[in-house]
Amino acid sequence: MPDNQIDVTYIAKLAKLELSDEEIARFSQDLNQILAHVEQLNEWDVEGIAPMSHPLPDMDALRADNCSSGLSNDEAMANAPACAEGQIRVPKVVESAHS
Amino acid sequence: MKFGTISHWKQQLSSGAISPVELVQELASKIEALNPSLNAYISWDKEAALVAAASADISKPLGGIPIAIKDNICVKGQPARCSxxxxxxxxxxxxxxxxxNLHKNGAITFGNTNMDEFAMGSHGENSxxxxxxNPNNPLHVPGGSSSGSAAAVAAGIAIAALGSDTGGSIRQPASHCGIVGIKPTYGRISRYGLVAFASSLDQIGPLSQNVQDAALMLNCLCGYDPKDSTSSKRETPDFSAEIGQSIAGIKIGVxxxxxxSGNDPAVSAALAGSIKALEELGAQIVEISLPRAEAVVSTYYIIACAEASSNLSRFDGIRYGHRTAGNxxxxxLYSRSRSEGFGAEVKRRIILGTYVLSxxxxDAYYTRAQKVRALVAQDFNNAFAQVDYIIGPSSPTAAPRLKDESxxxxxxxxxxxxxxxxxxxxLPAISIPYPQQSGLPIGIQLQAPHFAETGLLRVASALELALS
Structure with a gap:
C-alpha cells in the first residue's frame, strides 16, 4: 500500500468540502493513524480473489420496465432551498457572451 | 422501567383494557416526562399519532401499536433529518x-429517534x-448509531423501534442499553426510503424488548420490494414459528x-455464562476459527467510507438540504453548503472515502478491501459448514463514558x-442482553447463515429464556 501521508487539503477539494485549518490538522492526524492501521490488510494474500462488491449471491436487479407515477412537481420541490416559477433556483452558471 | 412489550399491548388492546388512542396518550406522556433528560427522541408528532390511532385496526399483527422510527427513515409528512x-x-x-409495511400491519409510527449523524458513530454523540x-446510567453513552431507538426502548418511552445497521448500529446500542436488536440478512427488508450510508452494508431492523417482539416485527417488515434492487425475492417465513422449540443437538460455534483478551472481564463472563446455558439446553458447542476476524475493521472502514463519500455527494445544497446563505x-455553493451542513465525523469519513477512491x-485500498471482504465471507462459509450458528460478544466492552476524549x-x-x-x-445477527447483577448491560451476539433468521430467533429465544 502507498505510504504517502494523506493530503487532506487536496482530498477536501475533490470531496467539495471547505475545511478550517483546525479541521485539516485534526483530520490529517486521525486519518494517518487510520491509514497506518489499514496497512494490516497487506498481510492477507488476495492473489486470485475476486473483489466482493455485494454480499448476496442471488440478487436479481432487473424488473419490468413499466411507467408509474412518482412525486408531483410541487412535492419534489417542497424541500428545495430556493424555487422560482416551478423550478429550483441556482446561482448563475453561464456567463453572458459580452461580459 | 420498560413500557410493556408488543405482545403485552396487543393483548391489552384486544381485550379492550385500553384503546389505541389511550395507548398513544400514555406513551406520549411518558415521552414528555422522560425524554428531556435522555434526548432519545428529536421530535414526536402526537397529533398525527392520535389521528392514526383513532382509525387503527387492532385485528392486524401490529394493530394500534406505536413504533418509534430512526431519524434516517422517511415517514411522509414527518422530518427525516439524519440528526x-x-x-x-x-x-x-x-x-x-x-x-x-408497518402501516399495512396496523402499526402507528410515532416519534423520530436521535442518532449519530447519517448513522456514522458508535456512541450516539455525533448528533x-x-x-x-444511556438510560441505565446517564454518565455513559447508549451506543450508536441507532442511539435514540435503543435508549427509548430501554427507558420505557417506546414499545419497540426501527433502526438501521451498517456496521452494528442496531446490535451495538441494543447491547449497551440492555435490549434486543436484530440485523436481518442483507436484502430481507427494503431500504427504499432509508437515507443511504453504505449501500452494500446498510440494513433496516427492529429494536425491541424481547426476541418474540423482534420476530413479530420482522414478520411485518420483510419482503420483496421492486423499489430496492437489492431486496430479496425469497419468501418471508413466519419468523416466530420456531420460538419455544428445543435447541438440543444444534451446533453452535465459538x-x-x-x-x-481485549474483551472486558464482564463481557468474557457473559459469553462464558451464555455458552454454559446453551450447553445445558442440549446445544453442542464447537470451537471454530474465523481467521480474518482481525481484518474486518480495516476492511469495513475502507468500504463503508468509500460508499458514503459517493452516497453523500447528493447533498449539494441544490435540490434539498442545507444551502449556504448569500450569493x-x-x-x-456546493462546498460551503456541505461544510456548514455536515458535522466532523461525517466530514472525516467523506475525506477517507474520497481518498481511498482517488x-x-x-486499487491499493478499495479493491484490496473488497478482496479481503470476500475472504471474510469465505471464513463464514467455512464456519457454517461446521456449525449452525455462531456465538460471541456484541461488543468488547460495556458502554463507554460520555465525552471520553481519550x-x-x-x-x-x-x-x-x-x-x-x-x-x-x-448475514443475519442478533444481540440479546445478558442479565447483570449490577453495572451496565452486556450483549451477546448470535450470527446465522443467510436467510436463517427463523432458526436464529429460536436459539436466541431459548437463550433469553434460560438466562432470565
Missing part, C-alpha cells in the same frame, strides 16, 4: 417501504441535536478469535470488531 444540520428542515415527501444518554458561485490509491476515532472504530462481520458478509 444532521444538513437535513434540519427536510420533510419526507413519501413513505419508506418499511414504513408502508446535531445533542447526545443521547470463534477462538472472539475469546480475545456565491455554484462551486462555492486516482492512484483505488478515545481516538480509530479506537472507537476498533470496538466494532464483532458487529462488522455480519454486514460485510450480509
Amino acid at each position: 444532521s444540520r444538513m437535513l434540519e428542515d427536510f420533510v419526507a415527501p413519501y413513505n419508506a417501504s418499511s414504513i408502508n 446535531a441535536f445533542g447526545a443521547t444518554l 470463534p477462538k478469535e472472539y475469546l480475545s 456565491t458561485s455554484l462551486d462555492n 486516482s492512484g490509491f483505488y 478515545l481516538s476515532p480509530l479506537q472507537t472504530y476498533l470496538a466494532d470488531i464483532y458487529t462488522i462481520p455480519a454486514n460485510l458478509a450480509g
Whole structure:
C-alpha cells in the first residue's frame, strides 16, 4: 500500500468540502493513524480473489420496465432551498457572451 | 422501567383494557416526562399519532401499536433529518417501504429517534441535536448509531423501534442499553426510503424488548420490494414459528478469535455464562476459527467510507438540504453548503472515502478491501459448514463514558470488531442482553447463515429464556 501521508487539503477539494485549518490538522492526524492501521490488510494474500462488491449471491436487479407515477412537481420541490416559477433556483452558471 | 412489550399491548388492546388512542396518550406522556433528560427522541408528532390511532385496526399483527422510527427513515409528512444540520428542515415527501409495511400491519409510527449523524458513530454523540444518554446510567453513552431507538426502548418511552445497521448500529446500542436488536440478512427488508450510508452494508431492523417482539416485527417488515434492487425475492417465513422449540443437538460455534483478551472481564463472563446455558439446553458447542476476524475493521472502514463519500455527494445544497446563505458561485455553493451542513465525523469519513477512491490509491485500498471482504465471507462459509450458528460478544466492552476524549476515532472504530462481520458478509445477527447483577448491560451476539433468521430467533429465544 502507498505510504504517502494523506493530503487532506487536496482530498477536501475533490470531496467539495471547505475545511478550517483546525479541521485539516485534526483530520490529517486521525486519518494517518487510520491509514497506518489499514496497512494490516497487506498481510492477507488476495492473489486470485475476486473483489466482493455485494454480499448476496442471488440478487436479481432487473424488473419490468413499466411507467408509474412518482412525486408531483410541487412535492419534489417542497424541500428545495430556493424555487422560482416551478423550478429550483441556482446561482448563475453561464456567463453572458459580452461580459 | 420498560413500557410493556408488543405482545403485552396487543393483548391489552384486544381485550379492550385500553384503546389505541389511550395507548398513544400514555406513551406520549411518558415521552414528555422522560425524554428531556435522555434526548432519545428529536421530535414526536402526537397529533398525527392520535389521528392514526383513532382509525387503527387492532385485528392486524401490529394493530394500534406505536413504533418509534430512526431519524434516517422517511415517514411522509414527518422530518427525516439524519440528526444532521444538513437535513434540519427536510420533510419526507413519501413513505419508506418499511414504513408502508408497518402501516399495512396496523402499526402507528410515532416519534423520530436521535442518532449519530447519517448513522456514522458508535456512541450516539455525533448528533446535531445533542447526545443521547444511556438510560441505565446517564454518565455513559447508549451506543450508536441507532442511539435514540435503543435508549427509548430501554427507558420505557417506546414499545419497540426501527433502526438501521451498517456496521452494528442496531446490535451495538441494543447491547449497551440492555435490549434486543436484530440485523436481518442483507436484502430481507427494503431500504427504499432509508437515507443511504453504505449501500452494500446498510440494513433496516427492529429494536425491541424481547426476541418474540423482534420476530413479530420482522414478520411485518420483510419482503420483496421492486423499489430496492437489492431486496430479496425469497419468501418471508413466519419468523416466530420456531420460538419455544428445543435447541438440543444444534451446533453452535465459538470463534477462538472472539475469546480475545481485549474483551472486558464482564463481557468474557457473559459469553462464558451464555455458552454454559446453551450447553445445558442440549446445544453442542464447537470451537471454530474465523481467521480474518482481525481484518474486518480495516476492511469495513475502507468500504463503508468509500460508499458514503459517493452516497453523500447528493447533498449539494441544490435540490434539498442545507444551502449556504448569500450569493456565491455554484462551486462555492456546493462546498460551503456541505461544510456548514455536515458535522466532523461525517466530514472525516467523506475525506477517507474520497481518498481511498482517488486516482492512484483505488486499487491499493478499495479493491484490496473488497478482496479481503470476500475472504471474510469465505471464513463464514467455512464456519457454517461446521456449525449452525455462531456465538460471541456484541461488543468488547460495556458502554463507554460520555465525552471520553481519550478515545481516538480509530479506537472507537476498533470496538466494532464483532458487529462488522455480519454486514460485510450480509448475514443475519442478533444481540440479546445478558442479565447483570449490577453495572451496565452486556450483549451477546448470535450470527446465522443467510436467510436463517427463523432458526436464529429460536436459539436466541431459548437463550433469553434460560438466562432470565
